[in-house]
Amino acid sequence: MAELFDSYKSNYGEAVAGSIRFSGLGHDFFLIAKANLLRRLVVERGLRQGGVRALDIGCGVGSLHPYLEGAFESLDGCDVSEQSILRAGQDNPCVTYRAYTTPRLPYGDGAFDLAFASCVVHHVPPASWLDFFREMRRVVRAGGVACIIEHNPYNPLTRLAVLRCPFDQDAVLLNAAKARSLFQQTGFQDIRSEHFLLLPSARSFAKKLERLLAPLPLGAQYACSAHV
Numbered sequence: 659m660a661e662l663f664d665s666y667k668s669n670y671g672e673a674v675a676g677s678i679r680f681s682g683l684g685h686d687f688f689l690i691a692k693a694n695l696l697r698r699l700v701v702e703r704g705l706r707q708g709g710v711r712a713l714d715i716g717c718g719v720g721s722l723h724p725y726l727e728g729a730f731e732s733l734d735g736c737d738v739s740e741q742s743i744l745r746a747g748q749d750n751p752c753v754t755y756r757a758y759t760t761p762r763l764p765y766g767d768g769a770f771d772l773a774f775a776s777c778v779v780h781h782v783p784p785a786s787w788l789d790f791f792r793e794m795r796r797v798v799r800a801g802g803v804a805c806i807i808e809h810n811p812y813n814p815l816t817r818l819a820v821l822r823c824p825f826d827q828d829a830v831l832l833n834a835a836k837a838r839s840l841f842q843q844t845g846f847q848d849i850r851s852e853h854f855l856l857l858p859s860a861r862s863f864a865k866k867l868e869r870l871l872a873p874l875p876l877g878a879q880y881a882c883s884a885h886v
């Protein structure tokens with residue numbers, strides 16, 4: 659997996675853009691929606707606003723990080739792809755990055771208030787999903803929050819994008835029920851999931867409608883989060 663994403667260190671954004679071109683939307687539309695969701699999560703989950711130590715697991719080249727500027731007190735990013743981490747560091751000097759090779763995350767117990775992983779779990783072999791969640795839990799302090807953002811396998815346009823994405827050939831998609839079950843099996847509490855990226859518009863009416871329909875598995879992606 660590390661080698662695969664090492665090879666996309668210079669053209670990751672272009673590869674994603676190519677796979678979603680049929681939608682008429684740019685990569686930034688999706689990144690802004692994810693960043694807004696994470697900002698909202700901080701508030702809804704009662705994390706200290708402005709004082710959150712956050713970790714992005716599987717951050718890749720750090721595409722999401724410019725959109726998270728000012729959202730947290732500190733932001734760390736880590737990935738198994740060393741080349742992606744080098745590129746992320748060049749592009750985002752305010753974020754602290756680490757590459758790692760072992761299943762264990764390179765951080766101490768309870769080091770973060772929030773850990774999130776965006777479009778990562780479907781690249782982790784299913785046999786390692788529980789270990790991935792256990793590690794996410796280990797690095798979050800008691801009362802902190804973990805969140806994954808994943809493709810919704812029930813959305814046909816998401817399926818098409820995955821089919822067209824050159825680095826998604828081995829992806830194993832998981833639905834929100836499976837994500838909730840993984841959070842539950844690894845000891846998390848207050849597990850919630852919501853679907854988003856349903857409508858191709860950032861207007862407030864579209865966002866309100868999307869929030870109303872979030873329990874249904876309609877949106878292109880979903881977020882599942884829980885407390886430690």
Ligand SMILES: C[S@@+](CC[C@H](N)C(=O)[O-])C[C@H]1O[C@@H](n2cnc3c(N)ncnc32)[C@H](O)[C@@H]1O
Pocket residue numbers: 659660663715716717718719720721722736737738739742775776777778781782
């Ligand atoms: C589709 S990219 C997503 C990158 C970034 N999170 C984003 O949303 O733009 C998937 C990333 O997960 C990383 N990855 C795969 N398995 C991983 C693991 N076990 N631990 C950490 N990162 C992993 C890959 O190296 C790659 O950078």
